[in-house]
Amino acid sequence: MKQYEVPIPFCDKCSMETGAIFRHLTRDEVDMINFEKEFRQYKRGEILYNEGNRISGFYCVNKGIIKVFKTGFDGKEQIIRFAKPGDIIAYRSVLSNESACTSAKVIEDCQVCFIPSEILIKLVKTNSSFAHELLKLACHELGEANSFITDIAQKTVRERLAEIIILLVNDFGLDEQNFLQISLTREELANIVGTATESVIRLLSEFKSDKLVELNGRKIRILNKKGLEKISNVFS
Amino acid sequence: MKQYEVPIPFCDKCSMETGAIFRHLTRDEVDMINFEKEFRQYKRGEILYNEGNRISGFYCVNKGIIKVFKTGFDGKEQIIRFAKPGDIIAYRSVLSNESACTSAKVIEDCQVCFIPSEILIKLVKTNSSFAHELLKLACHELGEANSFITDIAQKTVRERLAEIIILLVNDFGLDEQNFLQISLTREELANIVGTATESVIRLLSEFKSDKLVELNGRKIRILNKKGLEKISNVFS
DNA sequence: CGGTACGTTGAGTCATATCAACCATAGTGG
DNA sequence: CCACTATGGTTGATATGACTCAACGTACCG
Numbered sequence: 001m002k003q004y005e006v007p008i009p010f011c012d013k014c015s016m017e018t019g020a021i022f023r024h025l026t027r028d029e030v031d032m033i034n035f036e037k038e039f040r041q042y043k044r045g046e047i048l049y050n051e052g053n054r055i056s057g058f059y060c061v062n063k064g065i066i067k068v069f070k071t072g073f074d075g076k077e078q079i080i081r082f083a084k085p086g087d088i089i090a091y092r093s094v095l096s097n098e099s100a101c102t103s104a105k106v107i108e109d110c111q112v113c114f115i116p117s118e119i120l121i122k123l124v125k126t127n128s129s130f131a132h133e134l135l136k137l138a139c140h141e142l143g144e145a146n147s148f149i150t151d152i153a154q155k156t157v158r159e160r161l162a163e164i165i166i167l168l169v170n171d172f173g174l175d176e177q178n179f180l181q182i183s184l185t186r187e188e189l190a191n192i193v194g195t196a197t198e199s200v201i202r203l204l205s206e207f208k209s210d211k212l213v214e215l216n217g218r219k220i221r222i223l224n225k226k227g228l229e230k231i232s233n234v235f236s
Numbered sequence: 237m238k239q240y241e242v243p244i245p246f247c248d249k250c251s252m253e254t255g256a257i258f259r260h261l262t263r264d265e266v267d268m269i270n271f272e273k274e275f276r277q278y279k280r281g282e283i284l285y286n287e288g289n290r291i292s293g294f295y296c297v298n299k300g301i302i303k304v305f306k307t308g309f310d311g312k313e314q315i316i317r318f319a320k321p322g323d324i325i326a327y328r329s330v331l332s333n334e335s336a337c338t339s340a341k342v343i344e345d346c347q348v349c350f351i352p353s354e355i356l357i358k359l360v361k362t363n364s365s366f367a368h369e370l371l372k373l374a375c376h377e378l379g380e381a382n383s384f385i386t387d388i389a390q391k392t393v394r395e396r397l398a399e400i401i402i403l404l405v406n407d408f409g410l411d412e413q414n415f416l417q418i419s420l421t422r423e424e425l426a427n428i429v430g431t432a433t434e435s436v437i438r439l440l441s442e443f444k445s446d447k448l449v450e451l452n453g454r455k456i457r458i459l460n461k462k463g464l465e466k467i468s469n470v471f472s
Numbered sequence: 473c474g475g476t477a478c479g480t481t482g483a484g485t486c487a488t489a490t491c492a493a494c495c496a497t498a499g500t501g502g
Numbered sequence: 503c504c505a506c507t508a509t510g511g512t513t514g515a516t517a518t519g520a521c522t523c524a525a526c527g528t529a530c531c532g
Contacts, residue, residue: 392488393487393488435487435488
């Protein structure tokens, strides 16, 4: 009956992480989550939930990377954001009491805690710092969404691709050899930028010619971050 | 010393409106807002606040229409949303404690209540239903932003223009003669859709040729809503 | 060894942006 | 009352970024 190789992590970790919303919970509240939550593991390609689903809880990512995307009219994915350890997903649907407006799929094998909706609602009702923290989170994401809308509407694909690479660097970091710490297919990159796969390929190899990046399959090595920033028109 | 012709409205109205976030406030809380708020009037073209400003409160719209937009790299506006009576704006910045990520400009002469940040924060802390309601609002807007991102990234300008017209109809309604109840310049339309003014002009006159709309200056009369929906690929 | 998913490259097309000229309207000031 | 100016709307010509389609290469997997 031993289904998991890994021990179920306690949420104490999440609750201590700076940046995680759980840091405003009391000891008792963390214990309650630990008691009520369900631990789950998923492999690359697996789906946590689908657009349109009624959601019965939200997820806190413990390990791995998840992409959150929306399926457009013709079936093309638009990646909205990524979730990495410490991030929560699906809270939007729970709180707005709407069905999921996005789907979530695993990019890198992951471990998550699934926490029932009632817990989230209860915490919002009883712990006002936590509610405030969630509001901050939602409002912050809203600000990012606004920026993204403006970018997609106004920038060229070239600018957007450069910008997305920068954002990925900031979110996931580089290893010792300056390789981006998240590996995406060209199609996935295209689905963030909002363009065709072939366009990403062509632009990436342009960036390569211009000595901005080095490509090794899905691994992207950043050679000239400043140069990319300049192309992306990120500042001013 | 009589500066305003209109009597200062009490927020009781706002607090009773269905859909407005204030409906979960107690009598005392509404009274507090009435006491602390500042009543302001603005004419078309005036600016409530600018991108980058530190915001010391949020606005509740009592009358008129306001556009909320972001200024892109080359100075082009991207309209993010409109606010009409009952809506609140700038709450995002207050709650996330960031400076304004958008600007707000009057489209149609308006009256607003300006409510200091502290009040909002205090209400979030003391009234958990109100906090929950705000969370619902923010999460709902987040869902809309996600849809918009997907649309801009994947749909053609033609589809988006049709969709925006539908959305405006749903938000602002039609008068007895089916004229859209908000009047925007072609440039403003372009700045919602994310395209060039000339493209909007050309597409609008195509829609006119196709008997979908009738144009009379800035007034748009809807002749065939179903037809526009079909073009926009809103459903399915 | 075939199959499937991903990556790459080239050629052709089209939607949309850009540039430029022009018209209409309304407000301003002499 | 009339230039004068600003703002917005329209149209045409032209350029081009980006998409589509198609073919082919590559790699991993059972």
